[in-house]
Amino acid sequence: MSRVGMEVSVAIGEAVRLCDVDVVAAYPITPQTHIVEHIADLVANSKLEAAFIPVESEHSALSSCLGASAAGARTFTATAGQGLELMHEVVYVASSMQLPVVMAVANRALSSPLSVWGDHSDVMAVRDTGWIQIFTENGQEVVDQVICAFRIAEDQRVLLPVMIHLDGFHLSHMIEPIDLPEKEEVEGFLPPYRYPNPLDPARPVSMGCFAPPVIYPEMKKAQEEHLRASKAIILECWEEFYRSSGRRYQPVETYHTDGARTLLLLMGSFAETAMAAVDEMEGIGVVRIRLWRPFPFEELYDAVKDADTLIVLDRAISFGGPGGPVASEVRAALFGKEKRPRIASIISGLGGRDISIENFKEIIRRGVAMANEGIEASEIMGVRE
Template sequence: MAKRVGAEGSFAVAEAVRLADTDVVAAYPITPQTHIVERLSEMVADGELKANFIYVESEHSAMSACLGSAAVGARTFTSTAGQGLELMHEVLYLASSMRLPIVMAVADRALSGPLNVWGDHSDAMATRECGWIQYFGENAQEVFDLTLCAFKIAEHHDVLFPVMVHMDGFHVSHVVEPYLLPDKEELGDFLPPIDYPYPLDPNKPITMGAFAPPAVYSECRKAQDVAVNSTHGTIENVWNEFAKRFGRQYKPIETHKTEDAETILVSIGSFNQMAGVAVDKLRSEGKKVGLVRIRLWRPFPLQAFRQAVKSAKNVVVFERSMTYGGTVGPVCAEVKSALYGIKDAPRIMDFIGGLGGRDMSPKQFEALFKRAQEIFDKNLDIQYETIGVRE
């Protein structure tokens, strides 16, 4: 039976790793991810989790050890944040191109400099070209559920890609919330034992990580691109199966009061919780406004996103990272790219905020909704604004 427990997001992730009977954890501590590795260390020390914990000397080695572990067919987990994810950066590409089903929880954090250990999405967005499946959970329950699902998705033979489960640093990782924790019995056969099809094994020698000359590199890249784009069906199937068993439904794009909405707010991660409150308030004032939450970030659910915003006149994006020198933030760039050229495409405005742990209140979302209306009404040539900075 599932029991209702109170825990921060970090501990919920650790419980999912334990329930998955993970074989290897290789991780390096970094704020705000530390509670995950501390909890996992306790579990290993107490024998609750029968895994080898590799206490690596850096995140670069954490992800590298994960490559080795996953390549022999062991169920493999790691976790990091911010600078740690950046230090892993080049290894991330290897995990996806070698098609190794590693699961990683990221307590998203700002990037230096200046040094800042608090939450935003700079790290997540900097890794969006790495070929991983990336999705976001917004509270303890979601990150528990989504970490459990991540193993099933990553290891599925139609997928074989690593998965990043994102949660906003502190806002999710450190906030104590009640969530339902299933036991082994309830988990049943939802997560079958890992069966990686191409393990390094002296009984069947293979070569992994051969170099590709110009004559074939493009073909390798195309094969990987097609493969990651064809994981949508399996991701949704796993989430649907999860919903049937546990009653909580996740979708690549989730909507809130969008049916007749003229203006749709688009957000990702923990912003959604505040944006949702703002939408309810604005609705009570008669505003035709709805919310689209992007849960699955990579591979981007293009059709589902278009479908979700198709009737809107205005789209207002809220996001937690910048693209220095770019036209808009990374989420808005994706949104614009998704909507460009479709019939009656909406007007799009981008707001960047919540940087480096700066709190955002529902009231601010309401105000920004109004600011966006003003920009649209006056036809101002403004691509994005930074939220709440002192002038």
């Protein structure tokens, strides 16, 4: 293993090479990142023996991935922002058909106005699509999670698609030091993909069937139970990864939370700035949700139950709704618990707007004041009044 400086998008392409994928289908221009550009290079230069399909839209990209996955191919794609929106219909189909595609999403704001910059609006639009969804904070985490994602997705007890979220630009376009494992190490960690009933003319099956009311609810309950049950296998994979790499991943990550009366909760790469901010403050801890779906209810409660105040930072708006989408979920997850912190919901960092260390300190101070005053509505911070 050697540590190399590289752009995070390129590092994801290298991780995909190490995982020896068979098929990559992607729309190759905006809002695409260098992820698939690098994979196209790897395929063209025979460094990865795979079919690279440059399709005409993201809807077709994911549709092609589903067909390839159903035929038994290890399959990857990547998209961002508007691309994920255009894929939307097929995103639901992938999880419902239990096809273990792995997709990296460089999280971006949504039009209009046109913005190619980062926030979590695209994530929130696919929140309920039934995929396993994992957030990352730096380049090493993305590489590690892409490798883990194939193992989780293709586990015979799981067979679900996995989305790896990384912040657009703030993470996707950074150059960071990355430890890339050796090919043999990845081969030892990631067994070959075997789909139980692949598309095969010799053994025909029917996939994506029609389901009238007499059976549709049973199928949806099966899907829901199945996604929830996948958490145990995700944890098992991360434990195994820790044993082989020394890097530990948990559904909810904590930083300086022991004894902290005030906690800041967020997701994605801005957590690194948030941690730097609380280093300069007293008694504040940081909580990050890594496993967004299936939602880590127990781990979240364990992480926040002893605090007085929990400030939730959202980088998306649920327009006209109950506040920041992460704050809503956290409130719902803690509702009914006898012992729980007061929750303040703050929205900031939309459309690529930075949140500096100083901004994080302001967010924390305002969040504490909101909790003390009992303000439950979300506040949008860092905008000119």
